[in-house]
Amino acid sequence: MKFSNVFAIYKKELKRYFNTPLAYIVLIIFLIVSGYFFSYGQTGMFAYGQADMRIIFQIMHIIFVVFIPAISMGLIAEERSKGTLHLLVTLPVRDFEIILGKYLAALTLIVIYLILTLRYPLILDKYGDLDWGPTIGGYIGLFLVGAVYLAIGMYASSISPNQITAFILGVILCFAFQMTDQLPTLFQSGGALGEIGLGSIVTDVIVVIISAALVTLFIHYVSHSVSLTKSALYVAIAVVVVGIILALAKFLPGVFLYLSLNQHFRNIARGVIDTRDIVYYLSLIAAFLYLATYSLEGRKWK
Amino acid sequence: MIRVRELTKYYGDKLAIDHISFDVRNGEILGFLGPNGAGKTTTMKIITGYMLPTSGTVEVDDLNIYEHSMEIRKKIGYLPENNPLYxxxxxxxxxxFIGEIRGIPKPRLKERLEYVIQTCGLGDELGKEIGALSRGYRQRVGLAQALLHDPEILILDEPTLGLDPNQVMEITELIKEIGRQKTVMVSTHILPWVEENCDRVVILHRGRVVADGTIDELKKQYPNPDSVSLEDIFHDLTLEPEDRELLEHIHGGEPAGVGAESSSEQTQKGGEEQ
Structure with a gap:
């Protein structure tokens, strides 16, 4: 891997963000939304009445599900729909360098957003006694969660023919990863990964990678379906997969709690930085960046 | 030197190119011809590393596409079909940006930028967004992009597509100029230009090579080489049977292709001499 290539892609992509209205529009809209929830309503600092960032972190986490796919939707899909992907992938640059450069550029935008929201804790600190430990932990958590959503959104962009599809697919996937912890409650509540003997980091990683790969490969196939019989086959597969997911949710709820970004985010937002959460985030990022590279390379064998 | 051997590509179960073999020799301008859908773009996409063949190989200066794709890309300047630009x-x-990705060092890049800007005549519009340019100008930017790293080989996929006659003339003159120092593989439908400027031609039809040689060599295979044009040869080799009948009808029962258009060809040449 050549870092000069990654850097060249990174710079180009960052310029694209700030030379077009997209970055400004997205940043402004989401600052308005998070600012609203910070100031007004039940979650607002006046009603909430505590110098505490926990609620606003949860809200920003939810906002990310829409915000990040909006940032990532164009990364690959736009180049594909405009044809410039053809030019880009025939330059002397590896597919993974393209993915990584674009990923880092979008991640920079997320960091800018997070920096712009720093005034919330600063305001709280001025008028109350803010505990900076959990606040810093929360920001690290938001950054990691954002990095995961971005990898997911990038993957959605890499398999989509255009930006709109990429956005919708990205939101669905991010939402699914955020909410999987709700699935087991359909059957029962509670349960932990330790109870089913999946306590160690190694097995955790394996479970995460296999699950992420299954879900995304499935979506990959669906979005490339060609004929009716094939589509019917995919629907059949989908039914079986959903069946398996539901069965798993019933009998192994711990898996779903583990896979949910919500669950891991709660830990970090409390200021507890656990290596298992970090491993979880990093393995998801790696898995989705790999899948995005793989789908970019797919053109070679079509 | 590009060596294409037994190159085959399937899209799903559709055969795009079928065991094609040909060479592009150092320093020559090769006209890469054929009707739309014959497999020209597919072949170029494989040479430039966009995709891999189903079977067969391409070697560029003894480097093959499977192991040395990055090195090959560095040697090639490529103008893709429809000239996609940001x-x-x-x-x-x-x-x-292209200069950075190509890894051209700063001082050298400055030199090269000056060269391509001058050669492609981009001086007046440098600050303008590419989206606001005319088609002719766009094409010049595409060529500048392909030339920037001073490649040994240029692969140009229909550089004249969608241009008006004046723009076609500008671009083809430019290619001719560039072709003096470089190996050029160009696909185009402007056959009179090919006849005048290309050292050799390869004609594809339905994914197969149906002609490979200098224009004189190809003409010699016909009974009256002097009155055959490249266009006649092209029709003769690639017209579908039903269209061939149409052509015969137009030319009052004369056999299509060879010799059929000799009279119009002569008047054209006469016009040029005046």
Whole structure:
């Protein structure tokens, strides 16, 4: 891997963000939304009445599900729909360098957003006694969660023919990863990964990678379906997969709690930085960046 | 030197190119011809590393596409089909980006930028966004992009597509100029230009090579080589049977292709001499 290539892609992509209205529009809209929830309503600092960032972190986490796919939707899909992907992938640059450069550029935008929201804790600190430990932990958590959503959104962009599809697919996937912890409650509540003997980091990683790969490969196939019989086959597969997911949710709820970004985010937002959460985030990022590279390379064998 | 051997590509179960073999020799301009859908773009996409063949190989200066794709790309300047460019970028930013990706060192890049800007006549519009340019100008930016790293080989996929006659003339003159120092593989439908400027031609039809040689060599296979044009040869080799009948009808029962258009060809040449 050549870092000069990654850097060249990174710079180009960052310029694209700030030379077009997209970055400004997205940043402004989401600052308005998070600012609203910070100031007004039940979650607002006046009603909430505590110098505490926990609620606003949860809200920003939810906002990310829409915000990040909006940032990532164009990364690959736009180049594909405009044809410039053809030019880009025939330059002397590896597919993974393209993915990584674009990923880092979008991640920079997320960091800018997070920096712009720093005034919330600063305001709280001025008028109350803010505990900076959990606040810093929360920001690290938001950054990691954002990095995961971005990898997911990038993957959605890499398999989509255009930006709109990429956005919708990205939101669905991010939402699914955020909410999987709700699935087991359909059957029962509670349960932990330790109870089913999946306590160690190694097995955790394996479970995460296999699950992420299954879900995304499935979506990959669906979005490339060609004929009716094939589509019917995919629907059949989908039914079986959903069946398996539901069965798993019933009998192994711990898996779903583990896979949910919500669950891991709660830990970090409390200021507890656990290596298992970090491993979880990093393995998801790696898995989705790999899948995005793989789908970019797919053109070679079509 | 590009050596294409037994190259085959399937899209799903559709055969795009079928065991094609030919060479592009150092320093020559090769006209890569054929009707739309014959497999020209597919072949170029494989040479430039966009995709891999189903079977067969391509070697560029003894480097093969399977193991040395990156090295090959460095040797090649490529103008893809429809000349895709970043519309939101100003020309100069775009060229600088290409320079960076190509790993051209700063002082050298400055030199090269000056050269391509001058050669392709981009001086007046450098700060303009590519999306705001005319088609002819766009094409010049595409060529500048392909030339920037001073490649040994240029692969141009229909550089004249969608241009008006004046723009076609500008671009073809430019290619001719560039072709003096480089190996050029160009696909186009402007056959009179090919006849005048290309050292050799390869004609594809339905994924197979149906002609490979200098234009004189190809003409010699016909009974009256002097009155056969490249266009006649092209029709003769690639017209579908039903269209061939249409052509015979137009030319009052004369056999299509060879010799059929000799009279019109002569008047054309006469016109040029005046």
């Amino acid at each position: 519309d939101e970028m100003p020309i100069i930013d775009f060229l600088k």
